[in-house]
Amino acid sequence: MIEQLLGDYTLRTVTLGAAILGAVSGVLSTFVVLRQQSLLGDAVSHAALPGIGLAFLITGSKASLILMIGAGIAGWLGTALVLLITHSSRVKYDSALGLVLSVFFGIGLVLLTFIQKSSLPNQAGLDSFLFGQAASLVMEDVLTMTVVGGLALVVILLFWKEFKLLAFDPDFARSLVLPVRWLDVGCTTLLVVVIVIGLQTVGVVLMSAMIIAPAAAARQWTDHFGMMTLISMIIGMLCGTGGSILSATTSNLPTGPIIVVCTSGVVVMSILAAPHRGILWNKIRQILQNRRLRAEAVLLDLFDLAKQHETPEYPHMEEVLRVIYPQSGSLLRQLQGLQSKGLVMRNEHGAWALTPDGVIRCHQLIKERTP
Amino acid sequence: MSAFHWEIQLVSMVVATACALPGTFLVLRKMAMMSDAISHAILPGIVIGFFLTENLSSPLLILGGAVAGLLTVALVEWIRKTDRVREDAAIGLVFSTLFALGVLMIAQFANDVHLDIDAVLLGELAFVPFDRLMLFGRDLGPQALYATGIVGLLCAGFILLFYKELKLATFDSALCATLGFLPGVLHYSLMGLVSMTAVAAFDAVGSILVIALMVGPPASAYLMTHQLSKMILYSIILAILAAISGYWAAYLLDASIAGCMATMVGVEFAVLFCVAPHQGLLVAWKRRRHQRWAFAIKMLVIHLLQHEDTPESEQECRVDHLQDHLAWEQPFAEGVVARALSRKLIRSVGEYLELTPSGRNLAHQAMVHV
Known part of the structure; x- marks a missing residue:
C-alpha cells in the first residue's frame, strides 16, 4: 500500500x-x-x-x-x-x-x-x-x-x-x-x-x-x-x-x-x-470505589459488633451481619474478599471474626474518617 | 403570468410561514444555530427513509428526518451532560458528523438516484411544480405545497395550543418548571417541529434557505418589537415578503431562487438594522445627538443659575466665556446658545445671557436629578 x-x-x-x-x-x-x-x-x-x-x-x-x-x-x-x-x-x-x-x-x-x-x-x-x-x-x-x-x-x-x-x-x-x-x-x-x-x-x-x-x-x-x-x-x-x-x-x-x-x-x-477524563474509566473507578467502601463497611460493622464483647476479635455469625444488610446479596462475597486479604477469618462454627490485622485496619479507617 | 409562477410563489410563502413560526422561538431561546445543525443533520434520516420507500416525497421521509433531528438534539444534550465537551463544540460535531454519514450513505448506496447533496443543501424551487400530487387521477397541485402546508399547520396549531406555555418556557424556564409545565418536553416538541419543517422544506428550498427563513425574519422582527405575538406576526410577514421579492429577483436575474430569497432576508435585516423604530442604528444615532444637545443645554442653564445675581455674573454669563469655563468649542457653544434661545430657556441682554423663568425651572429640575 x-x-x-x-x-x-x-x-x-x-x-x-x-x-x-x-x-x-x-x-x-x-x-x-x-x-x-x-x-x-x-x-x-x-x-x-x-x-x-x-x-x-x-x-x-x-x-x-x-x-x-x-x-x-x-x-x-x-x-x-x-x-x-x-x-x-x-x-x-x-x-x-x-x-x-x-x-x-x-x-x-x-x-x-x-x-x-x-x-x-x-x-x-x-x-x-x-x-x-x-x-x-x-x-x-x-x-x-x-x-x-x-x-x-x-x-x-x-x-x-x-x-x-x-x-x-x-x-x-x-x-x-x-x-x-x-x-x-x-x-x-x-x-x-x-x-x-x-x-x-x-x-x-x-x-x-x-x-x-x-x-x-x-x-x-x-x-x-x-x-x-x-x-x-x-x-x-x-x-x-x-x-x-x-x-x-x-x-x-x-x-x-x-x-x-x-x-x-x-x-x-x-x-x-481517555485516561483520567474518559467516561469508561470513570465508571470503572466508581465501581471499584463502591466495592471498596462496601467491604470496609462490613469490616467496621464486625468491629462495632465486637465492641459489645470483651475482645475485638469476638466472632459473629453471618446471620447477625445479615440483619444489618437485609437486602445485600453480596455479603458473603464481601466477607470472603476480606478473608482473602487476611482481615477476617472464619472459625470452626462458621462464625466470622476480625483478625489482628483486621483490628489494626479498623483503627486506621476510623482515624482516616474522623475529621 | 402562468400557473407555474403562482405555484412556486404559493409554495415559497407557505414554506416561509412554516419556518418563521418555530424560528421565532429558536431566536428567542438563543438556539438559532440549532436550525443550522438540524437542517444539516436530517440528511441521514432522509437517506434512510428514501431507501425504505424509494420515494422522495413519502411522509416516511419527513418522519425519518424528524427522528434524525431529534437524535441531533438528544446527542448534543448527552455530550453536554458528560461535561467533556462544551455545548457549541458538541453542536458543531454532531451535525457535521451526521451530515458526513448522510453523504457517505448516498455515495455508497444511492449514487444513481435523484438524491444528491446539492439538492438537499440548495434545493430547487423551480422544479416544485413538476412534482404533483395525483389522487384518483386528478391533479391536486404540487406535492411540496401539501407537505409544507401540513407541517406549517402543525406548527401553527402547536403554537396556538401551547402559546402561554411556550412563552413561559422561553422567557423563564425555571418558573415554567416549578409550575409543572415540563420545559424539557416543550423543548423537544419545538425541536421536533423544527426538524419536521426542515425536512418538509428541504426538497423545495434546501437547508440553507430553511436556516435563512428560520433565523432571519424573527431576528429582524426582534428589532421592531418587544411583544411576542407581534414578533411572530412580523416574522411571518417579513418571511413572506422575502420569499416573494426573492422570487422576482431570481426571475429577473436568472439566478438561484433559494439564493435570492436568502439574500432578500439579509436585505430586510440590514434595512431594519439601520432604521428600526427603537433599535435601529439611525434612531440610536439621532437619540445620541439629541441627548448631547439636551445635556449641553442643561449644563448651560445650570451654569447660568450658579452665577445669577453674583458679582462675577458679568464675567461668567458671556457667550465667549463658555469656551473657557465649560471647555466648549466656539461653534458648539454658539449652537447650544442658539438652541436654548429658540426654546426660550434663556434670553440675551446685550452681550450677556440671562435665564428665563422656564430656564430657571429646568436648571432647578436638573440639579435635583443630579
Whole structure:
C-alpha cells in the first residue's frame, strides 16, 4: 500500500493535502474549542462562498490562492458583521451567526448561478468548494496550502503565550496592557485562513468538523495546553491521512466525509476511553470505589459488633451481619474478599471474626474518617 | 403570468410561514444555530427513509428526518451532560458528523438516484411544480405545497395550543418548571417541529434557505418589537415578503431562487438594522445627538443659575466665556446658545445671557436629578 501511496500522483497529492490540512486545522482547533468559537467556524466557512464567486468574477482565474483570498475576505467580513450585529443591536450572537451564515451563502449561490449562466470560460469546478472535492487537488494547491498553513503556524508560534493568555483569561491579558482586541482579531483571522485553505478539500459543511473535532478529542487526553495542541495536530494529521487513504482504496467513499467521520470517531473514543477524563474509566473507578467502601463497611460493622464483647476479635455469625444488610446479596462475597486479604477469618462454627490485622485496619479507617 | 409562477410563489410563502413560526422561538431561546445543525443533520434520516420507500416525497421521509433531528438534539444534550465537551463544540460535531454519514450513505448506496447533496443543501424551487400530487387521477397541485402546508399547520396549531406555555418556557424556564409545565418536553416538541419543517422544506428550498427563513425574519422582527405575538406576526410577514421579492429577483436575474430569497432576508435585516423604530442604528444615532444637545443645554442653564445675581455674573454669563469655563468649542457653544434661545430657556441682554423663568425651572429640575 505504501508503494501505491508513493506511486500514485493523485493519491499522493490528496493524502499530502489532507495531512497538512489536518495538522493546521488541528492546531487552530485548540483555540477554537477553548475560546468557544466552534459555531463561528461554521458561519465563516459558509460566509466564504460569495468571496470565491466574486474573486472568480473579478479575476477570471481559478488559481487557489486568488480564490482563497476572496474567500478569506468574505469570511472575515462575515465575522466582522456578526460582531457589529451583536454589539449594536439586541440580536444575540447565535441569531447573528445564523443570519450571516445563511445570507452570505445565499449571496454566494446567486453569484455561482450567475457565473454558471454567464459565458465566462474555465468556470467548471467552482462548485467543488461547496462540498469539497479532494480528488481535484493538484500539487500546486497543496503547495499553496502548505505555504499559507505554514505561515499561520509560524504566527501562532510567535504569539504563542499571548494567544494562550487570550484563550484562558482575556481579562488578565487586558490588565497586562496587551492589545487584547488585536490579538482577538488576529486569532480569528487565523481561523478564517485555516477554514479557507480547507474548503477545497472537505467543503463548506464539513470544514466545521475539522476545526472542532481534533481539539475536542485532544482535550480528553491532557490538561496541558501545549500538549493538547500537539495531540490535536497529530490527530488531525492522522485522520487526514487515514481518511484519504481509506477513500482511495474503497470505491465510492468521498474523501471529505470519511475524514470527518474518522475524526469524530476519535472524539467518541477519547470521550469514552481517555485516561483520567474518559467516561469508561470513570465508571470503572466508581465501581471499584463502591466495592471498596462496601467491604470496609462490613469490616467496621464486625468491629462495632465486637465492641459489645470483651475482645475485638469476638466472632459473629453471618446471620447477625445479615440483619444489618437485609437486602445485600453480596455479603458473603464481601466477607470472603476480606478473608482473602487476611482481615477476617472464619472459625470452626462458621462464625466470622476480625483478625489482628483486621483490628489494626479498623483503627486506621476510623482515624482516616474522623475529621 | 402562468400557473407555474403562482405555484412556486404559493409554495415559497407557505414554506416561509412554516419556518418563521418555530424560528421565532429558536431566536428567542438563543438556539438559532440549532436550525443550522438540524437542517444539516436530517440528511441521514432522509437517506434512510428514501431507501425504505424509494420515494422522495413519502411522509416516511419527513418522519425519518424528524427522528434524525431529534437524535441531533438528544446527542448534543448527552455530550453536554458528560461535561467533556462544551455545548457549541458538541453542536458543531454532531451535525457535521451526521451530515458526513448522510453523504457517505448516498455515495455508497444511492449514487444513481435523484438524491444528491446539492439538492438537499440548495434545493430547487423551480422544479416544485413538476412534482404533483395525483389522487384518483386528478391533479391536486404540487406535492411540496401539501407537505409544507401540513407541517406549517402543525406548527401553527402547536403554537396556538401551547402559546402561554411556550412563552413561559422561553422567557423563564425555571418558573415554567416549578409550575409543572415540563420545559424539557416543550423543548423537544419545538425541536421536533423544527426538524419536521426542515425536512418538509428541504426538497423545495434546501437547508440553507430553511436556516435563512428560520433565523432571519424573527431576528429582524426582534428589532421592531418587544411583544411576542407581534414578533411572530412580523416574522411571518417579513418571511413572506422575502420569499416573494426573492422570487422576482431570481426571475429577473436568472439566478438561484433559494439564493435570492436568502439574500432578500439579509436585505430586510440590514434595512431594519439601520432604521428600526427603537433599535435601529439611525434612531440610536439621532437619540445620541439629541441627548448631547439636551445635556449641553442643561449644563448651560445650570451654569447660568450658579452665577445669577453674583458679582462675577458679568464675567461668567458671556457667550465667549463658555469656551473657557465649560471647555466648549466656539461653534458648539454658539449652537447650544442658539438652541436654548429658540426654546426660550434663556434670553440675551446685550452681550450677556440671562435665564428665563422656564430656564430657571429646568436648571432647578436638573440639579435635583443630579
